[in-house]
Each structure stands twice: as structure tokens, then as C-alpha cells.
Amino acid sequence: MIVRFGFVAMSVLLENASPSRTMTFTNFAKLLDREAAVRKLERIAEDNLHNTLRIMKHAIAHDIRMYRLSSKLIPLATHDALADWNPFEALGPSFKALGAFVQKKGMRVSFHPDHFCVFSTPRPEVLASSERDLNYHIAMLEAMELPATVKCNIHIGGAYGDKPTSKARFVEQFGALPLRLKERVTLENDDKTFTVRETLEAAEEVAVPMVLDIHHHAVNDGGDGSMEELCTHLWPRIVRTWREEEIRLGLAEDELPPKIHASSPKSQSDPRGHADYVEAEPLVQFLRQIAGSTPRLDCMLEAKSKDAALLKLMDDLKAMEAQGQNIRVIDEGSVEIWS
């Protein structure tokens, strides 16, 4: 199995390269010249896009071909008070350049809209802003001219005291979205509410691929905690959600490999928190279990030390290779691993 690794949003190795500079609405509202204030938002967004390109070039220089784009590329993009503003007019060329770079280098990128995107909500106004937020992310992918293989990863949402009903509401409300939005989504199990099994059921019902987060699973397994259950029963179904997406999009087999998230617990007292680095040993144990049935896999690292955590993990994997542990480091961003 070939595994590619990626990191999230910012680099801790590049200086002054934030892709998430912002302006709060409070400060926007303080500016008297609205026209100038909007231009300032656009300038910040241009900076964020420019830094995103720098980060991706840095990633490619280290053979890293997987990257999660920041959700904060355009400040206040979906704010009510800026509904008349179309940032894509000014930002079109920069988005297009980003997309061209991604395609040229064969990178896999994604977005992860944060916890305001909640399709299980019983509140109509929250549903509406969730759709607007998802639409914003997808409009950025479209401005980059990236195909439908490039996704936004979301969670199911809250349980509101009744998980089965909330899950059914997710299926109904998400299912009612236009295909243009639905076909750009993956569903991920979360660390508090919806387990792998529940998320998988929802993903199967609405026909979107599922992203497995193994750390979330470790802290929220709903009784499916055993490696056996995960690897022999749930994982093959997860793989199938990706295979079916390949068929829907008319792709060849393994053109769109399954994706997982990996991170390590921050501490015993805060097991849900993300540690600075990712521990190699438990991750490799899991990867070896699924290696036989999964030819390609992409693994997003969610660690506080971002790209530095990725490079450190690769060093640790290299050390495991030296000990003859069924692993071969291909380059700085990928490994081959077998059971």
C-alpha cells in the first residue's frame, strides 16, 4: 500500500506565511469608507492566496502532495453585511493560479468547513447558513477550476438529545441539497457524537465518501473499539464509499484513494486534544492492518506542528524502515507499507 501524507492549512517552517489572515466584523464596521474597507478585505484575501501558493510550493519541494486549504482565505466571505460583495471578481486570477498549480503537481487538496456547517440542525436559519458556508467553500474550488474529485470534508453535526432522529434529519436535509454541493462533500466521524459506524451509515445513505479519523474513533468508538471490528467490517465499507464515488465520477479504480485523518492525543488528561506531533507506532499498526486490502491511501496529519510534524513522522518511519519493519520510505511525503 502506498500512503501519501499531508498537513493542514499553515506551515510552521515558513516565516510570515499565514493563509488565514483576517479582519473581524467589528473592525470592518469601524472603517468609515466602506468601499475602501472592502478593498482591504480583498487585499487580505490576496495575501492569503499568495501565502497558500507559497505553502504548496514548499510542500512540493518536500514531496508532500496532500494539503488542506484554510477555510479563512476570504475574511467575512459569508457575513450577512457583505452579501452584496462578490470577492471572486477581484480574486479570480489568484484562485485560478492556485488551481493550476495543484493540477500541474498532481496534488490532492481539500477544505474542512468548521463547526458552523451543521446539516443535522433543527433550526432553519442554521441550515441556511450551513448551506451558504458550504457553497462558499465550493465556490472557491470552482474558482480554482478543480474537478469534483476535490472535496469539502464535514461532520454530521449535533445530536440534540436524539441521535437517530438527528442523523435522519441530516440525511434528509443534506440529501435535499443540489448535486453541485453534494458531490463536493465527504463525511467524517467526530470525536464526541457520531461514531464511525453511524457516520458510515449516513455516508452510505446520502452517497458520499467517508473520511475515517482514527483519533476520533479512539475517543468515540460507541463500543466498536476493537481493531478487528474497524479493520475487518467497517474499513471495507468505507473503501466502498470511495469506490462508488469513482464510479459516479467515471474514474478508474484507485484514481480517488480513500482518505484518513491521523493525530495523537495531547495528554492523558486531554485525550481528545491534538498533540504537537503524530506518534508513528500506533499509526503504522493500523496501516499494516489495512495494507493488504487497500492499494493507495492518503493520510492527513492533524498535529499542532503541522508540516514539521509531517517531516518528523517521516524521520520516525525511516527509523522503522531501518529496523526492517515492513515499511519503505519512498520520499519525504510518502511511504510503502505492507502487512
Next chain:
DNA sequence: ACCTGTCAAGTCTGG
């Protein structure tokens, strides 16, 4: 240069 409180958005918990 560094520290602290605040920030557009949601949900859950505990008082």
C-alpha cells in the same frame, strides 16, 4: 517585543 482579551457563525453542559 510581548501579553491578554476578543472575534461572524453552533452546540453542549452545568449552574
Next chain:
DNA sequence: CCAGACTTGACAGGT
């Protein structure tokens, strides 16, 4: 029913 937690990078305003 409301305040605070959750989580998290970055800004603004202070020293």
C-alpha cells in the same frame, strides 16, 4: 435560561 466551555489562529490594544 444564560454563561462558559469547546477550539484555535490571529488581531487589537495594552504595556
